[in-house]
Amino acid sequence: MKNQILAAAGLLFTTALAQNKISSGSGFGTYYYDVANANQCYTDLSSANKGQVECSLTQVWTLENVNSDYLVAMNHTQLVGDMGKYCGKRVIVSVNGVPSEMPLFIGDGCERCALGSPSSNVWSPGGAPGLDFSYSVAEKLSSQACDAGHIEITWEIVDELVYQFDYNGSGRSQGFVGSVPTGPSKPTTTTAPPAPTPTNTSSGPCSNNAWQCTPDGTSLEQCINNQWVIRAVCSNGMRCHGTDNPYCNY
Structure with a gap:
């Protein structure tokens, strides 16, 4: 009976995700920043951490302002085509069919992810479908993130708002919806950008x-x-x- 209940709960969870799914894909995960520790995998990521996120349309809002390694960059062309649809929405990333429970969310655009064929299953740094993460997240998804430089992933973007961005230039405040997820971050600063x-x-x-x-x-x-x-x-x-x-x- 217990197994039946667990199976039913899993089915309900899968069904709920399918109903709320707004986009999905398969490809390759890479990393480009890390606000908790800028020195990762023999690379200084401090300059990248100061980069402005694409989901903040007119306000200067950097990765350091977001202050979370859970931010994910997606296909730039797809993102700018409908910012309100994707910005701040939760991303469920799977490696070898196992979904991650990390509270990942869309916040930036990835140029590499927008180039090449969207159905390609061959890695190319000049263009291949996928997502771009913080190093901390990439390393949690796969221990090969540093050595290989990329990992094979699948993902679903679901209609659940994790972070509110000013994606349309309205001047709205930006920040997490509800409680701030636990995870790697740096102490917040009160200095305005x-x-x-x-x-x-x-x-x-x-x-x-x-x-x-x-x-x-x-x-x-x-x-x-x-x-x-x-x-x-x-x-x-x-x-x-x-x-x-x-x-x-x-």
């Missing part, structure tokens, strides 16, 4: 919903009503990179 520096947009014609870097390389702009509009300003020290899929990086 610096205000974005205004910049000029492009003046030429454009096609609606297209993205590019501003001429001075400080911001990301989108074509709205056939005019370029600044949608995000790179944080101090960072520059806009990419063409059709721009992103901020050092």
Whole structure:
């Protein structure tokens, strides 16, 4: 009887996840930051920790501001296509079919994850489907994260809000919904992030919903009503990179 109850509970849990699933995929997991310990796997990640997260559209909000190694970066193109759908939502990541219980959530865009074929099962640093993690999370998912540099994963993004981002530039406050999950983090600071520096947009014609870097390389702009509009300003020290899929990086 006990086994029947456990089986039924597992079925209900699986069914609930299937009903709430908004995206899923398979591919490769990598790492690019770690706020709890910037020196990981023979690499200094302190500069990456200062990078602005893509889910904060107009406020300068870095990985250090989020202060959680549970933030996950997903396919950049998919993310910017519908920020409200994905930003802050929980991600269930599985390795060898075993789902992780870590409270992972979407908060950033991954350029590598947006390049190459979305159905590819061959690793390539220049483009392969997947997700990008903190080193602490990647190492918990697989002990081979450091040696191999990437791990094979599957994932589901479910309609459960873990972290509230200002994904549409409304100026709303940003932070965890409910209690802050336990896990690697650094002591919080009360210092507010610096205000974005205004910049000029492009003046030429454009096609609606297209993205590019501003001429001075400080911001990301989108074509709205056939005019370029600044949608995000790179944080101090960072520059806009990419063409059709721009992103901020050092």
